[in-house]
Amino acid sequence: MEPRSRPPSLVVDPSLPAAVSSVLRSSPEILRSVRLGDIPSAPGPDPVKVFSAAALLGLAWALTSLTGMLLLLAVAGVLTGMRRLTADPAARQARRRMRVALDHSHRFVLPEDLDADCGALLRRAQDAAETVLGSQVNRAGLLDAIDNAVTLPDQVWQTATKLARLSAMRAEHRRIVPAAPPPEVAEAFAPYSGALERAADSLAGRVRALEEYAAQVSRADAVYRSYRQLELLAERTPQYEDLLAETAGDELAVPRLEEMTGQARRIRELFLESMAEARRAAGHLTGTGTA
Incomplete structure (x- = not known):
């Protein structure tokens, strides 16, 4: 599924x-x-x-x-x-x-408390939170912009309660407002329908911010894995140096070693950049990010 x-x-x-x-x-x-x-x-x-x-x-x-x-x-x-x-x-x-x-x-929200649209939004929020909390960079304590173990469950809870209220008000609105009101009075119902739509748009934006944070964390996770792999290789650099010294002349060995060092440095810079992006996304999620 x-x-x-x-x-x-x-x-x-x-x-x-x-x-x-x-x-x-x-x-x-x-x-x-x-x-x-x-x-x-x-x-x-x-x-x-x-x-x-x-x-x-x-x-x-x-x-x-x-x-x-x-x-x-x-x-x-x-x-x-x-x-x-x-x-x-x-x-x-x-x-x-x-x-x-x-x-x-x-103090709890059931799936049955939500209509179809609100249920889909909550599922997206839960998936995003699970992605962040299950990431390697989070488990390694590298996402220090926010305390994910506290902030993300609270974000999901706040989103769930607002979605439940929106679902209840939309259901009530459908019971009260006729499906096709007469044209001369339809305009009178517009502010109420508009309020529900704006609330839904606001909650959808909140979920998108959470998903963007999860996407940045996923990218940081992928780079982090490469970074850790290069760290392991860096520990074996002397073995590679010996191998090149034994099998190639200095004119070939030195450029190769410099290339290896440069690639490791670029991966580290990419990792640090990806972590900075994830922290910025976390700041936007909690309203503390800079423009």
């Missing part, structure tokens, strides 16, 4: 604690239930059990005394606690995940 045709993945607010984020990411079906409002209500007390307990307490009061009734209450409390401790752990875990999802329902 082509990257652009893949649906976007779940986005969770990166500022959440790791424990909460882990629960949300591991429970996509529960998140969908929360988003759709399909939340099972907590079971109420069983009337038969309530009546039986009241009758039992009344009988204990009649047959014994207040002390006997209190003792019976204590036994019932212990039995209830033991029942909860031995309850199905899977059910307890599901209830816990549901509670976490309910408490943080505004």
Whole structure:
């Protein structure tokens, strides 16, 4: 499947604690239930059990005394606690995940929250962020213009939340505005449609800036690999010098060695230039770049 045709993945607010984020990411079906409002209500007390307990307490009061009734209450409390401790752990875990999802329902964006156009934009943003974070130059700590591990997830999150809002407003707009309003009133709807279009264009520009950064990083990555390969060869320069000295005269060996040195220098300059381009793209992405 082509990257652009893949649906976007779940986005969770990166500022959440790791424990909460882990629960949300591991429970996509529960998140969908929360988003759709399909939340099972907590079971109420069983009337038969309530009546039986009241009758039992009344009988204990009649047959014994207040002390006997209190003792019976204590036994019932212990039995209830033991029942909860031995309850199905899977059910307890599901209830816990549901509670976490309910408490943080505004801290995640599902693919279903987006229309087709917004989903495609989010997928592009996620692909670009993954390209940068997976690059060799990033793992080597060479992209020091921004902290990618912090900035890029936040960029994707901010983009996802804005795309979700745009999707919701576009859906509402389609419900309110007739598909073909009368010509004499069509102009009245234009500012609202225009606002949605401008918002979409702005978000598309934000994604393009992220993609440009990823493209610059990919180019820097390719040059970095060549640079590292030349570093390995440079360590073996004496062996090449000996080989040329043994197999060719100085009039051939010296120019060849100078050519090797010059090529290594050009690759290094190209690498440094590509890194500078990537840093400039990062600055534009975060609004700190120079014109």
